[in-house]
Structure formats: structure tokens, C-alpha cells
Amino acid sequence: MSGNVLRFTTAGNVDDGKSTLIGRLLVETQGAFEDQIEGAKRENERRGGKGIDFSLLTDGLRAEREQGITIDVAYRYFATPKRKFIIADAPGHEQYTRNLVTSASTSDVALILIDARHGMLTQSRRHAFIAHLLGIRHFIVAINKMDLVDYRREHYEEIRKDFTTFIDRLGGAAIYCVPISALKGDLVTESSTRMPWYTGPTLLELLESIEVDDQQHKLHFRFPVQLVSRPPASPGFPDFRGYMGRVVSGSIRVGDHVVVLPSRARTTVTGIVTHDGLLQEAFARQSVTLTLADDLDVGRGDMISCEPNPPQVRTEFKATLCWISEQKLHLNQRYTLRHTTKTVRAIIGEINHRLNVNTLECESPISELQTNDIGQVRIKTLQPVVCDPYSVNRQTGGFVLIDENNDTVAAGMIEEK
Amino acid sequence: MTHNWTHLRELESESIHILRETVAQFRNPVLLYSVGKDSSVLVHVARKAFHPGPLPFPLLHVDTGYKFKEMLEFRERFTTEIGARLIVHRNDDAIAAGAHPLKLGVARCCGQLKTAALLHALDKNQFDAAIGGARREEERSRAKERVFSLRDTFGQWDPRRQRAELWSLYSGAIHEGETMRVFPLSNWTERDIWQYIVQEKIPVVPLYYAQERLVVRRNGTLIAADDSIHLKDGEVPERMWVRYRTLGCAPCTGAIESRATTLEEIAAETGAAKISERSTRIIDHGTNTMEDKKREGYF
Ligand SMILES: Nc1nc2c(ncn2[C@@H]2O[C@H](COP(=O)(O)OP(=O)(O)O)[C@@H](O)[C@H]2O)c(=O)[nH]1
Ligand SMILES: [Mg+2]
Numbered sequence: 001m002s003g004n005v006l007r008f009t010t011a012g013n014v015d016d017g018k019s020t021l022i023g024r025l026l027v028e029t030q031g032a033f034e035d036q037i038e039g040a041k042r043e044n045e046r047r048g049g050k051g052i053d054f055s056l057l058t059d060g061l062r063a064e065r066e067q068g069i070t071i072d073v074a075y076r077y078f079a080t081p082k083r084k085f086i087i088a089d090a091p092g093h094e095q096y097t098r099n100l101v102t103s104a105s106t107s108d109v110a111l112i113l114i115d116a117r118h119g120m121l122t123q124s125r126r127h128a129f130i131a132h133l134l135g136i137r138h139f140i141v142a143i144n145k146m147d148l149v150d151y152r153r154e155h156y157e158e159i160r161k162d163f164t165t166f167i168d169r170l171g172g173a174a175i176y177c178v179p180i181s182a183l184k185g186d187l188v189t190e191s192s193t194r195m196p197w198y199t200g201p202t203l204l205e206l207l208e209s210i211e212v213d214d215q216q217h218k219l220h221f222r223f224p225v226q227l228v229s230r231p232p233a234s235p236g237f238p239d240f241r242g243y244m245g246r247v248v249s250g251s252i253r254v255g256d257h258v259v260v261l262p263s264r265a266r267t268t269v270t271g272i273v274t275h276d277g278l279l280q281e282a283f284a285r286q287s288v289t290l291t292l293a294d295d296l297d298v299g300r301g302d303m304i305s306c307e308p309n310p311p312q313v314r315t316e317f318k319a320t321l322c323w324i325s326e327q328k329l330h331l332n333q334r335y336t337l338r339h340t341t342k343t344v345r346a347i348i349g350e351i352n353h354r355l356n357v358n359t360l361e362c363e364s365p366i367s368e369l370q371t372n373d374i375g376q377v378r379i380k381t382l383q384p385v386v387c388d389p390y391s392v393n394r395q396t397g398g399f400v401l402i403d404e405n406n407d408t409v410a411a412g413m414i415e416e417k
Numbered sequence: 418m419t420h421n422w423t424h425l426r427e428l429e430s431e432s433i434h435i436l437r438e439t440v441a442q443f444r445n446p447v448l449l450y451s452v453g454k455d456s457s458v459l460v461h462v463a464r465k466a467f468h469p470g471p472l473p474f475p476l477l478h479v480d481t482g483y484k485f486k487e488m489l490e491f492r493e494r495f496t497t498e499i500g501a502r503l504i505v506h507r508n509d510d511a512i513a514a515g516a517h518p519l520k521l522g523v524a525r526c527c528g529q530l531k532t533a534a535l536l537h538a539l540d541k542n543q544f545d546a547a548i549g550g551a552r553r554e555e556e557r558s559r560a561k562e563r564v565f566s567l568r569d570t571f572g573q574w575d576p577r578r579q580r581a582e583l584w585s586l587y588s589g590a591i592h593e594g595e596t597m598r599v600f601p602l603s604n605w606t607e608r609d610i611w612q613y614i615v616q617e618k619i620p621v622v623p624l625y626y627a628q629e630r631l632v633v634r635r636n637g638t639l640i641a642a643d644d645s646i647h648l649k650d651g652e653v654p655e656r657m658w659v660r661y662r663t664l665g666c667a668p669c670t671g672a673i674e675s676r677a678t679t680l681e682e683i684a685a686e687t688g689a690a691k692i693s694e695r696s697t698r699i700i701d702h703g704t705n706t707m708e709d710k711k712r713e714g715y716f
């Protein structure tokens with residue numbers, strides 16, 4: 001767990017009821033305020049609608065409200081006595097790949113909405129595929145609009161079976177299904193008498209109790225250096241030299257042997273410094289400053305790691321790219337690659353194949369990638385990248401590509417070999 | 418995982434990471450210090466981020482001339498105590514010309530005393546990144562804002578041309594003349610802010626605590642009856658127990674009725690609040706929305 005904060009992304013087709021569901025979750029957990037709800041009501045009435053349209057509460061930009069579509073990922077917050085929740089709300093239509101890739105990259109759980117009447121459509125498969133590709137291994141499937149199928153169990157069971165079969169094909173993940181009516185409120189935050197055949201938790205109870213055992217914590221120690229700390233002498237710190245960063249995986253103790261990459265210099269951790277005092281041990285997700293036994297040439301972009309099982313040092317690798325720019329991918333053009341705290345020049349040498357997200361088939365030969373395409377490429381970098389495969393470590397396996405306009409054009413995931 | 422890794426530790430650690438990325442990626446960053454509770458938290462987290470070193474950037478306060486005197490006193494005391502470098506910037510021309518919300522309207526007054534002043538200060542000091550305490554929860558257009566949020570050469574925000582922000586990779590690449598706004602507290606809520614202030618014993622301006630104060634009711638908002646607000650005919654100041662949820666300019670910031678006199682009571686009251694804090698800011702009322710103001714360069 002990441003400190004009792006659950007970060008989840010939402011995905012659903014247009015009209016499956018995502019705005020209604022999130023609106024209800026926010027209102028019923030007091031994640032939305034009365035004046036905001038009133039404002040959404042007034043705005044709806046001005047356009048001739050009646051009552052509250054929850055999408056007016058969640059769609060933050062004027063263009064979105066005017067066109068009635070959600071353009072961009074929005075972040076929402078609510079809390080219960082058990083947990084704080086961060087929702088990355090990805091819109092279902094325009095730019096869905098770009099938005100879902102973005103929101104999934106920071107999430108531990110995907111909440112997938114499916115209309116009970118329609119069952120699992122191509123789009124639901126796409127959403128599940130992208131979330132799984134980005135490393136999400138916990139899926140909550142909210143089977144919505146149960147009121148429109150008379151709260152009948154068959155619909156729920158069929159979708160549950162289809163979803164599980166599909167995820168198994170992708171390599172598996174934990175799946176939790178809950179039948180709901182976002183509109184009527186059944187099994188969202190309150191129990192329901194209309195589905196006696198369902199004895200599991202409500203959606204909110206699921207969100208509160210789901211265990212996303214912190215994957216990053218169990219992995220090997222990785223510490224990308226953000227900055228070198230060399231402050232003027234102060235009481236207690238007469239001649240300080242430390243390395244600032246966030247432990248992205250594993251843990252480290254004072255006295256541990258470490259290796260600095262890519263230089264491969266070996267040394268020992270002598271101190272873990274924080275404003276709240278010196279620590280004996282630091283864990284994944286903690287921002288700290290490390291001091292080392294030897295005066296080495298260590299700077300931003302270097303990675304401090306445990307001695308056995310160090311990361312790989314590579315200048316050439318295969319990667320899966322999610323192409324998010326409106327400009328096509330250009331082979332042999334230079335891009336800037338940003339990975340952990342390191343920025344290097346990179347060239348895409350070849351495109352191995354493009355993934356058809358509907359059929360899951362690899363298409364080749366392929367000469368270009370366009371917006372929302374997902375493909376496997378071979379990348380060369382001018383300086384070494386210290387990394388792990390994305391399938392092993394999301395924080396040291398993920399990167400972005402930036403073009404000469406400074407636009408972020410692709411999200412990348414480094415592969416095994 | 419360690420048993421004491423709370424949601425506040427998680428938020429703090431993420432914010433420290435963002436602050437360090439800012440210092441690593443920009444030539445001349447500045448922290449926009451508005452003297453309010455979010456600024457207090459931001460400065461506190463920044464001090465933690467760079468410990469045992471000093472703050473690696475100055476604080477900039479855009480002073481409209483209408484700030485509460487308690488805010489200015491607190492600002493002097495607090496920045497001296499922590500040894501921070503403070504830059505105060507005002508739009509002196511507009512102030513000399515008598516800019517006032519009753520005269521110009523709230524939107525134009527804010528445009529001159531805040532937005533124009535801020536853009537001028539960034540330009541004059543050649544700051545390339547401005548770190549602010551805005552949170553996504555505050556307002557629906559802010560819910561769409563990136564942590565590293567680009568401003569063009571006119572200081573303007575284009576919500577349709579935002580860069581994708583993935584994992585914890587923040588891209589600070591900018592062209593000549595562009596600037597970045599950085600929001601390390603993006604994922605914090607008002608409740609988190611008060612819980613953290615209690616936990617860390619962070620000093621805040623006394624106006625956040627309830628006390629009997631002289632106020633007038635104006636358009637349903639409780640406004641402090643001090644010299645700057647220009648009493649209108651028929652407005653009679655009254656003494657009430659009030660406090661502020663957010664602090665801005667005296668003529669445009671409403672108080673709420675409250676008896677919360679300790680941090681714990683404030684945190685509890687915030688946890689139960691049914692109205693958003695921005696509702697007490699007159700700038701957020703009316704047709705010129707936060708999105709419009711942000712597009713123009715407002716913080
Ligand atoms: N009957 C019924 N209608 C629903 C339910 N959830 C949402 N709707 C309706 O479905 C339509 C689309 O909902 P909306 O939340 O805007 O879907 P979105 O496009 O996924 O955000 C609206 O008319 C909702 O009132 C539900 O559980 N039952
Ligand atoms: Mg919607």
C-alpha cells in the first residue's frame with residue numbers, strides 16, 4: 001500500500017454512466033461541495049436540462065461543457081475514514097489511448113464500467129488491455145445500469161465470465177466484479193435489497209478494502225539521484241555532501257553496500273538524512289538524502305542500487321510505445337528520452353510491429369505510428385540508460401519521448417531483451 | 418511497508434520529489450508565497466526537501482496593497498525567522514491610479530493588481546519557473562492542470578495544448594520566453610492541508626482562527642470592516658465570531674461564522690464543511706471564471 005492512498009483510474013464507454021457514478025461517489029463521500037453541486041445544477045438548467053447533471057461537476061473546461069464531451073484527464077479526490085482516494089478520470093472517447101495511458105501510469109487499480117445491457121464490447125476490451133499493458137493488476141468491474149435489466153443475475157455472471165477470460169488471455173490479474181446502478185444508487189456506497197443474490201461488498205467497500213500490496217516495496221533497491229546536496233557549513237553539518245532522491249523501489253539501510261550506475265563505482269551508505277532526523281532504514285516511496293562512504297563522482301541521472309541484482313545499463317533496447325502525438329513517429333529522427341532522473345538523446349531505429357488493440361494481433365511490416373497507436377520499436381540512446389524491464393519495475397522501466405517542440409509524443413515501456 | 422506511512426507522508430514525499438525536480442530542471446525558480454495556509458505548507462515541505470541546505474529559491478509575494486495587515490505582519494515575522502529571501506512586488510502604477518474592486522470591478526482589479534503584477538515580476542527577475550500552492554481539488558478547471566504546467570511567452574495557459582504527464586516524469590523543457598508553473602501540492606485537499614498543519618505544527622496567519630471581528634454583509638459575504646473596503650450607504654458593521662478559510666485581499670475575501678480557535682478545531686470543521694473554500698473568494702463569483710483568469714496568466 002502506498003500509505004493508505006489508493007490511486008485508481010476509471011474507464012468506460014460513452015454513456016455507460018461514468019460521470020453519474022463518480023458524481024455519486026463524490027457527493028456521497030462529501031468529495032464534492034454543495035455550492036459546486038448547486039453550480040452544476042444551475043448550469044444544467046440554463047441549458048434546458050433538469051436537476052443535476054454530474055458531468056457538469058466533473059468536466060472542468062468550458063470547451064468540455066459546451067461540447068458535452070470530456071477532453072482531458074481530470075483528477076478527483078475523496079476520503080473515507082479508511083483511505084484517501086485519488087481518481088484519475090480518463091474520458092472514454094476522443095484521445096482515449098492518450099488519456100487512459102496517462103491516467104493508468106499513476107494508478108494501482110482500474111475501475112472499468114460496463115453497461116449491463118450491452119455486455120463486454122470491443123471498447124471495454126481496449127480499456128482493459130491498455131490498463132493491463134500499463135501494469136495495472138487490480139481490476140474492479142462495475143456492471144452498471146442493473147436497474148435496466150431488472151437486477152437479473154445472468155447479466156452480471158456473463159460479463160464477469162467474459163471479463164475474466166479476457167484478462168486471463170492477457171496474463172491475468174485480480175478481478176472484482178460488482179453489480180450497481182449508478183443512477184439509483186444500488187451498491188455504490190449503500191447496500192441494495194434489489195440484488196439479494198449478490199452477497200459481496202459495495203463498490204465503496206471494495207475500494208476501501210482492496211489490497212494493492214505494494215509491488216515497489218518488494219523489488220530491488222533503486223534510487224535515481226535527483227540532485228547533489230552540498231550546502232554551506234551549518235551546525236551539525238560542517239561539510240555535508242549528500243544525494244537527494246526518492247526511493248522508487250526496495251529499501252536501504254545504513255551500512256548497506258551499493259553500486260552507482262552507470263559508473264559501477266561501489267561504496268557504502270553511511271547516512272539517511274531527513275529534516276525529521278537521521279533514519280536507519282528508508283523504504284520505497286520515501287524522499288530522503290543519502291550520504292556515501294566514498295567521495296565519488298555521482299550526479300543527477302545516476303542510479304544508486306543494491307549490489308546484488310543491479311539494474312541493466314543499456315544504450316539499445318526494445319520498447320512498447322504508446323504514440324500520443326498528432327505528429328507521426330519519424331524513424332531516425334532524434335528525440336529526447338526522459339527516464340527516471342535522466343535525459344538522453346534517442347533514435348528509433350525500426351518499428352517491429354503495431355498492436356491491433358481490438359484483435360490483439362501484431363501487424364507488420366509497419367512504417368509509421370500515428371496518434372493512439374501502440375507498437376513495439378527498437379531504440380538507441382546516445383548515453384546509457386539505467387533501467388529494469390517495465391514488467392518488473394514500473395518506475396525504472398517507463399519513459400517518455402519528447403520532440404524538438406518540447407511536446408511529449410510517446411509513453412514507452414522497456415522490454416526484457 | 419513501515420506502519421507509520423500515512424497518507425500525509427505519501428503526499429509530502431511526492432511534493433518533495435516535485436520540488437527537487439523543479440530545482441534540478443530550471444535555471445531560476447521562485448516560490449510564489451501568498452502568505453496563506455497552502456503557502457505555509459509549501460514552504461514547510463520545501464525546507465524539508467532541501468535539508469540540511471537552505472531554500473534554493475527566493476519567495477515572491479505579489480502585494481496588491483489590499484492584503485490584511487495580519488498577513489503582512491505574519492509575512493515579515495515568518496520569512497525572517499526561517500531566513501528566506503523575500504521579494505515583494507506591487508503594480509505601483511495601478512495602485513497609484515487608485516485601482517479598487519468597487520471602481521474597476523473584481524475581474525479588472527485582479528487583472529491589474531495580481532495577474533499583471535505577477536507576470537511583470539517573473540519577467541523583471543527572469544524567473545523561469547514559478548512554484549505555487551494551488552491544488553486540483555480547489556476548482557474544476559484546476560482539476561485538469563498538470564503538475565508542470567506550461568505558460569507561453571505571454572504567461573498564458575492553453576488547456577487544450579497541455580503535455581501528457583506520465584508516471585512521475587515531469588518535463589521541464591521550455592523554449593526561450595516560456596515559463597513553467599509548478600504545483601507540488603496538486604494532490605492535496607483542504608482537509609489534508611489542515612491535518613498536515615496540525616501534525617507538523619506549522620504556523621499560520623491568526624486570521625484562520627475564529628475570533629470576534631467587525632464585519633459587514635455584502636452580497637451574502639461577510640467582509641472585514643476595515644479602511645480598504647469603502648463602506649456603502651446602509652452598510653452597518655457588526656461584531657461576529659468569524660474566521661477565514663482562505664486569505665486574499667480584504668475587500669474581496671469573505672469570512673465564515675465559526676468558533677474554531679485551535680488548529681484541531683479548524684481541522685475538524687474543515688472535515689465537515691459542505692461548502693467549498695473558494696466560495697468565500699469574490700473573484701470566483703460571476704461570469705469571468707477561474708479558467709478565463711488562468712488562461713490570462715492568473716495564478
Ligand atoms: N437507468 C440507468 N441510467 C443510468 C445509470 N447510470 C447512468 N445512467 C444514464 O446514462 C446516461 C449516460 O450517463 P453518463 O454518466 O453521462 O455517462 P458517461 O458518458 O459514461 O459519463 C445518462 O442519461 C444517465 O442518467 C444507471 O445505473 N441506470
Ligand atoms: Mg461523462
